[in-house]
Amino acid sequence: xxxQFVVDGLLTGSMIGLGAIGVTxxxxxxxxxxxxxxxxxxxxxxxxxxxxxxxxxxxxKIAPIAPLSFGWPLIxxxxxxxxxxxxxxLLLDFVLFARLRAKGQAIIVVxxxxxxxxxxxxxxxxxxxxxxxxxxxAIQIAMPVGFGIRITPDQIALLLLxxxxxxxxxxxxxxxxxxxxMQALSQNAALARIVGIDVASVVRVTWIIGGxxxxxxxxxxxxxxxxxxxxxxxxLLPMFAAAILGGIGSVPGAVLGGLIIGxxxxxxxxxxxxxxxxxxxxxxxxxxxxxxxxxxxGVRER
Amino acid sequence: MSxxxxxxxxxxxxxxxxVPIVRGASITVSxxxxxxxxxxxxxxxxxxxxxxxxxxPITGGTVRLDGKDITAAPAHTMVRLGLAFVPQTENxxxxxxxxxxxxxxxxxxxxxxxxxxxxxxxxxxxxxARQRRTVAGNLSGGQRQMLAVARALIVHPKVLVLDxxxxxxxxxxxxxxxDMLAGIRKSGVTILLVEQNAKAxxxxxxxxxxxxxxxxxxxxxxxxLWNDPVVAELYLGQRRQASxxxxxx
Amino acid sequence: xxxxxxxxxxxxxALIFSLVTLGLNLQWGLTGLFxxxxxxxVAIGAYTSALLTTPDDxxxxxxxxxPILVGWFGAMLVGGIAxxxxxxxxxxxxxxxxxxxxxxxxxxxxxxxxxxxxxxxxPFGIGFIPRPxxxxxxxxxxFNLSNLAVVSAVTLIAYLALEHLSRSPWGRVLKALxxxxxxxxxxxxxxxxxxxxxxxxxxxxxALAGALQAHFTGFIAPDNYLPILxxxxxxxxxxxxxxxxxxxxxxxxxxxxxxxxxxxxxSVLFAPEQQARAASLQIVAIGVMLCxxxxxxxxxxxxxxxxxxxFGKRAKAAAGExx
Numbered sequence: 001x002x003x004q005f006v007v008d009g010l011l012t013g014s015m016i017g018l019g020a021i022g023v024t025x026x027x028x029x030x031x032x033x034x035x036x037x038x039x040x041x042x043x044x045x046x047x048x049x050x051x052x053x054x055x056x057x058x059x060x061k062i063a064p065i066a067p068l069s070f071g072w073p074l075i076x077x078x079x080x081x082x083x084x085x086x087x088x089x090l091l092l093d094f095v096l097f098a099r100l101r102a103k104g105q106a107i108i109v110v111x112x113x114x115x116x117x118x119x120x121x122x123x124x125x126x127x128x129x130x131x132x133x134x135x136x137x138a139i140q141i142a143m144p145v146g147f148g149i150r151i152t153p154d155q156i157a158l159l160l161l162x163x164x165x166x167x168x169x170x171x172x173x174x175x176x177x178x179x180x181x182m183q184a185l186s187q188n189a190a191l192a193r194i195v196g197i198d199v200a201s202v203v204r205v206t207w208i209i210g211g212x213x214x215x216x217x218x219x220x221x222x223x224x225x226x227x228x229x230x231x232x233x234x235x236l237l238p239m240f241a242a243a244i245l246g247g248i249g250s251v252p253g254a255v256l257g258g259l260i261i262g263x264x265x266x267x268x269x270x271x272x273x274x275x276x277x278x279x280x281x282x283x284x285x286x287x288x289x290x291x292x293x294x295x296x297x298g299v300r301e302r
Numbered sequence: 303m304s305x306x307x308x309x310x311x312x313x314x315x316x317x318x319x320x321v322p323i324v325r326g327a328s329i330t331v332s333x334x335x336x337x338x339x340x341x342x343x344x345x346x347x348x349x350x351x352x353x354x355x356x357x358x359p360i361t362g363g364t365v366r367l368d369g370k371d372i373t374a375a376p377a378h379t380m381v382r383l384g385l386a387f388v389p390q391t392e393n394x395x396x397x398x399x400x401x402x403x404x405x406x407x408x409x410x411x412x413x414x415x416x417x418x419x420x421x422x423x424x425x426x427x428x429x430x431a432r433q434r435r436t437v438a439g440n441l442s443g444g445q446r447q448m449l450a451v452a453r454a455l456i457v458h459p460k461v462l463v464l465d466x467x468x469x470x471x472x473x474x475x476x477x478x479x480x481d482m483l484a485g486i487r488k489s490g491v492t493i494l495l496v497e498q499n500a501k502a503x504x505x506x507x508x509x510x511x512x513x514x515x516x517x518x519x520x521x522x523x524x525x526x527l528w529n530d531p532v533v534a535e536l537y538l539g540q541r542r543q544a545s546x547x548x549x550x551x
Numbered sequence: 552x553x554x555x556x557x558x559x560x561x562x563x564x565a566l567i568f569s570l571v572t573l574g575l576n577l578q579w580g581l582t583g584l585f586x587x588x589x590x591x592x593v594a595i596g597a598y599t600s601a602l603l604t605t606p607d608d609x610x611x612x613x614x615x616x617x618p619i620l621v622g623w624f625g626a627m628l629v630g631g632i633a634x635x636x637x638x639x640x641x642x643x644x645x646x647x648x649x650x651x652x653x654x655x656x657x658x659x660x661x662x663x664x665x666x667x668x669x670x671x672x673x674p675f676g677i678g679f680i681p682r683p684x685x686x687x688x689x690x691x692x693x694f695n696l697s698n699l700a701v702v703s704a705v706t707l708i709a710y711l712a713l714e715h716l717s718r719s720p721w722g723r724v725l726k727a728l729x730x731x732x733x734x735x736x737x738x739x740x741x742x743x744x745x746x747x748x749x750x751x752x753x754x755x756x757x758a759l760a761g762a763l764q765a766h767f768t769g770f771i772a773p774d775n776y777l778p779i780l781x782x783x784x785x786x787x788x789x790x791x792x793x794x795x796x797x798x799x800x801x802x803x804x805x806x807x808x809x810x811x812x813x814x815x816x817x818s819v820l821f822a823p824e825q826q827a828r829a830a831s832l833q834i835v836a837i838g839v840m841l842c843x844x845x846x847x848x849x850x851x852x853x854x855x856x857x858x859x860x861x862f863g864k865r866a867k868a869a870a871g872e873x874x
Contacts (some may be wrong), residue, residue, distance in 0.1 A: 033647040056658050118837070119835045193356075
């Protein structure tokens with residue numbers, strides 16, 4: 001078996017894992033599975049694309065940072081895109097989810113997120129059409145790194161970015177008051193209020209983190225594969241499977257779950273064929289539900 | 303006597319409009335006191351202090367803390383206002399370490415003050431100091447109560463409000479919890495608690511109220527209430543009779 | 552005359568949707584089980600019946616050339632089994648897990664439909680599915696009307712059966728379980744078995760609807776069973792009012808009318824090259840409509856009663872035990 005699948009799997013796993021962090025946080029803190037999370041990815045990517053386009057129009061063409069396929073405009077645009085996606089998540093919460101949460105019907109919120117997902121995705125199709133697009137059409141040369149593995153500079157940069165972001169979120173969750181507040185809220189919402197945690201502000205932080213990371217995951221897909229309105233929706237099942245495999249509420253679990261699913265997908269692509277890729281997450285999901293529904297790092301069923 | 307810290311007047315509260323559980327309860331707690339609220343099952347004791355802590359919607363009456371009106375202030379603002387509440391159950395974060403349980407409650411403290419304050423709590427509760435890295439869910443029942451109380455005390459509350467701190471504990475731990483509360487009062491903290499375990503609570507309390515059907519029906523000095531015939535009739539009667547029968551048999 | 556033909560055609564499609572919605576109403580409205588992969592169960596029914604009834608095809612498994620009725624029963628059986636397995640896997644867990652799993656079922660069914668060419672014909676689907684009254688195809692009006700009669704009859708039978716079920720002791724147990732998810736989980740095996748039954752019967756009804764549709768059009772392809780189908784049926788149920796079988800039927804007809812009407816409108820208003828975009832705007836509008844109904848009128852037109860304010864009640868119960 002060709003070891004190239006390791007690189008492919010880690011990359012796919014990074015995208016899934018970054019998205020799954022948002023899924024797992026939303027599930028553990030707001031207590032619902034957000035079917036619109038994939039569409040945050042797509043929206044973040046298109047927002048980033050739009051900002052890149054705008055800077056291109058303003059400042060002309062800026063050369064990429066050698067050896068990468070992209071330059072400063074994309075990096076700046078990504079940061080703006082992350083902010084926009086966070087705000088989009090906040091807005092959706094404000095007009096829709098928060099109101100339904102206040103009525104105390106968790107599963108209605110899930111349904112609303114399904115409706116919102118359809119609307120958001122179709123809105124992207126309306127604005128940008130369903131034709132795939134790209135950040136850059138330049139072809140990168142993959143460098144051999146031994147063991148029959150080849151990797152491009154973009155791929156290295158994005159793997160590093162993922163590692164930095166995951167470490168950052170992990171430190172935020174475990175070392176800061178905000179992170180402890182998020183943990184507290186996911187473990188016992190009533191007690192969290194009693195100890196003085198402002199639930200509304202923790203919820204806001206949760207949406208912003210989830211949205212921003214979804215945007216990064218989307219842009220990774222955009223750089224390495226392509227940009228389509230359905231790009232996020234297609235990630236939904238892997239993200240849910242990763243969050244459940246890792247154990248709901250666990251950030252390291254979500255990332256590890258993402259990497260496992262990414263590697264399994266890449267392995268399956270090599271062994272069985274790319275057309276069955278999407279079934280991998282489902283098989284893993286079913287296996288987890290039957291064998292250990294709390295997941296790898298989960299403690300109890302909520 | 304000394305100044306009033308907590309002043310609850312004619313409080314009405316309940317989860318649904320038109321269905322009050324607390325029906326016009328009035329209690330006061332003075333500085334440095336331990337005040338106990340007793341009452342038969344379903345009297346609304348828990349709802350009363352949950353309403354004070356902002357957890358049950360208030361439909362009438364007032365709650366004043368140090369003269370300031372805190373009626374129906376959002377629950378998460380209560381610690382900042384000076385009221386710390388210890389729920390009866392699920393009063394710790396089970397998946398966080400002992401230390402993180404304390405840290406997460408320090409949101410209203412100055413950041414520089416936090417480490418010292420945590421060490422003060424460890425000094426006051428050496429059991430917790432030995433287990434600072436332990437995941438709180440693995441603590442014993444008594445240690446959990448200890449952690450919950452320490453977590454409430456850490457923010458220098460003007461009044462500590464506890465909902466049945468001895469519930470579900472074995473007799474050994476019950477004694478330990480009440481010793482702990484007596485010790486806390488000695489350090490100058492004002493305490494309001496609801497208890498089923500009337501005897502133990504009255505032993506450490508200064509004054510007590512008897513709540514029946516959501517209203518305070520009787521008030522007195524704690525040490526005298528145990529023998530007060532009115533109280534016996536209102537509440538303690540059945541229980542004491544039962545226990546006397548039990549010991550006679 | 553043309554209008555009558557179209558009316559029959561429209562109503563047939565709407566009633567097939569009604570049947571799916573009735574299945575969903577049994578799962579969600581009566582039992583509180585959240586199925587976001589119903590397109591998968593519809594597809595299972597359509598493909599099963601197609602495989603069983605089409606004439607032999609060298610390029611794929613079967614067809615077996617069996618009678619249409621056998622196809623329908625086969626569809627219900629396979630759809631019901633698939634739903635039962637899904638239910639067994641997830642119904643001891645929180646409802647979100649069922650939602651995610653059903654979503655996965657739809658993805659996998661779509662994948663199989665697209666890629667397992669030997670079984671499903673791949674992206675080109677299956678054709679030559681026998682149509683009831685196929686001999687009448689020469690006279691479209693008669694053909695449409697007879698189809699409508701068949702579909703109406705099936706829908707009516709399903710409606711009456713479900714009405715009966717929801718009033719039976721079985722239905723009352725399901726409603727009671729719906730009221731308190733935690734109780735339903737903690738009651739253990741017997742409660743779970745009830746819910747698995749409901750989910751399986753719902754899945755079988757959806758599969759039957761898929762089969763009806765397949766035999767009505769005579770041709771199926773993976774594209775018929777995209778997530779948009781799931782979404783449409785959910786909107787139909789929510790508009791009609793979840794919990795009400797009548798609401799499910801009326802909601803389906805109404806939403807299908809809006810859908811078909813707005814589709815026709817876009818094809819008139821927009822140039823052909825803009826129509827794909829306009830169609831996506833149509834979905835946006837329906838998605839927003841779903842959210843607005845959930846916010847403003849969560850019981851829809853005929854919903855049986857307000858979905859309970861669960862947290863309020865539970866909080867009260869929790870307070871009651873400690874006062």
